Amino acid sequence: xxxxxxxxxxxxxxxxxxxxxxxxxxxxxxxxxxxxxxxxxxxxxxxxxxxxxxxxxxxxxxxxxxxxxxxxxxxxxxxxxxxxxxxxxxxxxxxxxxxxxxxxxxxxxxxxxxxxxxxxxxxxxxxxxxxxxxxxxxxxxxxxxxxxxxxxxxxxxxxxxxxxxxxxxxxxxxxxxxxxxxxxxxxxxxxxxxxxxxxxxxxxxxxxxxxxxxxxxxxxxxxxxxxxxxxxxxxxxxxxxxxxxxxxxxxxxxxxxxxxxx
Amino acid sequence: xxxxxxxxxxxxxxxxxxxxxxxxxxxxxxxxxxxxxxxxxxxxxxxxxxxxxxxxxxxxxxxxxxxxxxxxxxxxxxxxxxxxxxxxxxxxxxxxxxxxxxxxxxxxxxxxxxxxxxxxxxxxxxxxxxxxxxxxxxxxxxxxxxxxxxxxxxxxxxxxxxxxxxxxxxxxxxxxxxxxxxxxxxxxxxxxxxxxxxxxxxxxxxxxxxxxxxxxxxxxxxxxxxxxxxxxxxxxxxxxxxxxxxxxxxx
Ligand SMILES: Nc1ncnc2c1ncn2[C@@H]1O[C@H](COP(=O)(O)OP(=O)(O)OP(=O)(O)O)[C@@H](O)[C@H]1O
Ligand SMILES: [Mg+2]
Numbered sequence: 001x002x003x004x005x006x007x008x009x010x011x012x013x014x015x016x017x018x019x020x021x022x023x024x025x026x027x028x029x030x031x032x033x034x035x036x037x038x039x040x041x042x043x044x045x046x047x048x049x050x051x052x053x054x055x056x057x058x059x060x061x062x063x064x065x066x067x068x069x070x071x072x073x074x075x076x077x078x079x080x081x082x083x084x085x086x087x088x089x090x091x092x093x094x095x096x097x098x099x100x101x102x103x104x105x106x107x108x109x110x111x112x113x114x115x116x117x118x119x120x121x122x123x124x125x126x127x128x129x130x131x132x133x134x135x136x137x138x139x140x141x142x143x144x145x146x147x148x149x150x151x152x153x154x155x156x157x158x159x160x161x162x163x164x165x166x167x168x169x170x171x172x173x174x175x176x177x178x179x180x181x182x183x184x185x186x187x188x189x190x191x192x193x194x195x196x197x198x199x200x201x202x203x204x205x206x207x208x209x210x211x212x213x214x215x216x217x218x219x220x221x222x223x224x225x226x227x228x229x230x231x232x233x234x235x236x237x238x239x240x241x242x243x244x245x246x247x248x249x250x251x252x253x254x255x256x257x258x259x260x261x262x
Numbered sequence: 263x264x265x266x267x268x269x270x271x272x273x274x275x276x277x278x279x280x281x282x283x284x285x286x287x288x289x290x291x292x293x294x295x296x297x298x299x300x301x302x303x304x305x306x307x308x309x310x311x312x313x314x315x316x317x318x319x320x321x322x323x324x325x326x327x328x329x330x331x332x333x334x335x336x337x338x339x340x341x342x343x344x345x346x347x348x349x350x351x352x353x354x355x356x357x358x359x360x361x362x363x364x365x366x367x368x369x370x371x372x373x374x375x376x377x378x379x380x381x382x383x384x385x386x387x388x389x390x391x392x393x394x395x396x397x398x399x400x401x402x403x404x405x406x407x408x409x410x411x412x413x414x415x416x417x418x419x420x421x422x423x424x425x426x427x428x429x430x431x432x433x434x435x436x437x438x439x440x441x442x443x444x445x446x447x448x449x450x451x452x453x454x455x456x457x458x459x460x461x462x463x464x465x466x467x468x469x470x471x472x473x474x475x476x477x478x479x480x481x482x483x484x485x486x487x488x489x490x491x492x493x494x495x496x497x498x499x500x501x502x503x504x505x506x507x508x509x510x511x512x513x
Contacts, residue, residue: 159349166321166343167414169366177362181353258353258394 043225051235054228063217068236070212074130074202075240078137079194086142087187090149091179111143115201119208133205133213140201141194148190152183185259188252195244199237214240269334270299270418270450271320276329277475278315288475289315293329295469295481302444302451304461304468304484306511312476313454317343317420320452339418342411346423348403350395356406357382357391363414381409384443401432405439412443419444421453425460433457434492437464441490458507462500463490470510480510 028048034040035047042050058064093100119136126132156179164174206215214233221229278290289312297303305313318324319331321341333339350359360381364374382391385405395403404424411419421440425433441464444451455461461468462484470480486499494500 157349159345159347160351162318162321162323163343163349164366165323166341167363167366173366177366178351181351184353256353258355258396 043227046228046231051228051231054226055232055235058229058232064232064236067212067214067217067233068240070130070216071202071206071214071237072240074133074137074205074213075198075244077130077134078201079141079198081134082138082141082198083145083191083194085138086145087149090146090153091175093146094150094153107143107146115140116204116208119204123205123209128209128211133202133210136205136208137198137201140197140204144193144197145187145190148186149183152186152190153179155186156182185252185256188248188255192245192248192252195248196241199241199244203237268299269332270297270301271339272296272332274330274332276319276326276331278312278319278324279327290319290326290471291475291477293476293478295478297450297452297467299450300448302464302466303453304465305452305454305471306456306458306461306468306507307471307476308473308511310474311471312474313471314422316471316476317422317452317454320418321420340414340416341418341420342414342416344404344407344411344419344421344424346426348395348398348400348407350398350403350406350410352395355392355394356387356398359395359406360409360413362410367414377413381413384412385409385439400428401436404428404436408440408443412447415447417450419449419451421451423454423456426456433460440464458504458511459495459500461507462486462503463494468507470507472513479513480507482506482510 031048035045046054055064093103115136118139119132122135123132126135160178160182161174164178169177202213203215203218206213207219210216214237217233218230221227221233273293273295276290276293277288280287280289293316305316307313315324319326321343322338351362354362357378361374361378364377369377382388385408387402387405387409390398390402395406398406404427408421408424411421424440425436428436437460440451440453453461453464463486465484468480468482468484469478470482471477472479482503484503486494486497486503
């Protein structure tokens with residue numbers, strides 16, 4: 001009964017499925033019209049058709065897939081490392097007032113340093129291979145994930161902690177049965193933000209110096225006045241970000257089924 | 263009180279102070295009483311008199327800053343704790359919430375399922391065993407909380423204003439159910455409540471705490487005959503006792 005009601009509400013506020021392709025089509029048509037009317041040279045603004053052609057050649061010679069896989073690897077490893085280390089540190093900080101007091105200023109200060117500014121440094125130290133990108137990526141993801149972990153653990157109701165104490169739950173049981181599920185909604189929110197941030201992280205790293213990846217492809221396109229290629233790379237990045245974001249949304253739906261009951 | 267006989271727990275000159283920004287906050291002062299096994303004890307007192315603190319001390323969530331609490335064989339008894347809010351885990355359904363204490367004790371699956379089934383039936387939630395807590399009414403949620411507190415068969419059942427958030431009718435029914443459960447299992451029960459009539463209808467004994475710092479300002483045996491019903495409210499003895507309690511609370 002409850003479910004039915006919330007479904008009808010969703011239908012009322014959510015646009016129907018066909019609006020998205022239509023909007024995309026309109027956007028492409030407008031773009032094509034713009035190029036047609038003002039006769040921009042392809043190295044300033046290629047038409048969607050030219051971008052489409054470039055996309056096909058990049059697919060056919062396998063270069064797009066190669067660079068996409070490189071970026072994807074960097075992003076996923078960066079995400080995994082960033083999320084894991086941030087949640088681990090967040091858990092430790094929430095358990096130790098002392099640690100939190102000592103480390104907080106450094107963590108906040110570290111957040112004030114733009115990743116783009118230290119990306120060249122990391123490339124000097126760790127080379128222009130995958131490792132430096134993974135590090136840049138995990139750095140980008142680290143802070144928002146840490147903050148969300150702290151907020152999530154802080155939101156664990158004190159009465160539920162008391163309950164676990166009276167039941168003589170072990171630390172591990174409290175972690176798996178209470179702290180993890182209770183902070184999961186906030187953690188997943190952090191992961192959603194991190195998913196898109198990781199794309200930025202990987203590209204920033206690649207732009208600063210790389211020999212593969214979509215950021216590298218953008219640099220190549222720019223250098224050769226192959227602006228269509230730049231567009232192909234950018235759209236592929238957007239696509240990657242959307243897929244990643246969507247995966248986290250799916251994960252949320254799976255893991256937070258109990259929230260829909262309300 | 264008989265200090266040498268068998269007892270469920272003994273407060274021995276217990277005081278509890280909390281550190282505050284400027285100085286200390288005395289929540290309980292020189293609390294001294296003994297509770298025999300299977301007694302149904304009610305704690306009354308104005309807000310801030312330390313009733314919850316007393317329960318938390320009993321549950322082992324706090325340790326007294328002075329004095330001590332004695333248990334038989336010097337062993338912290340197992341406790342079932344029920345709060346004013348049902349305090350259910352929203353990511354677990356009714357069944358999973360009730361079975362949590364057994365899960366933590368790693369009971370074999372078969373035994374745990376059997377006991378959970380019995381508790382679900384005891385609190386009459388067969389049809390809601392797999393409902394999410396968010397879909398339950400206040401009374402149903404509180405019943406789940408009571409089932410969860412009882413499932414591990416604790417020595418002590420501690421209830422902190424368990425029916426405070428319920429409407430009057432549900433509250434009376436839950437009180438009767440609690441009494442029924444107590445009569446079957448005969449555990450030692452400590453119930454914190456704000457309701458004088460609730461305490462008289464349920465308890466063997468009522469302890470009234472004074473305004474902060476909480477001290478025992480009345481320790482009264484409740485000799486109203488059992489079984490008690492709604493009719494008991496019109497018993498002259500009931501009226502006499504409730505006047506007595508009211509005076510003690512207002513002092
Ligand atoms: N963990 C704590 N830290 C500091 N002060 C506390 C703590 N727990 C309780 N107190 C204080 O101790 C006093 C007694 O609190 P307690 O919650 O035991 O009262 P109560 O009788 O349960 O009140 P109520 O009827 O409102 O629930 C209050 O003044 C409260 O502020
Ligand atoms: Mg209280």
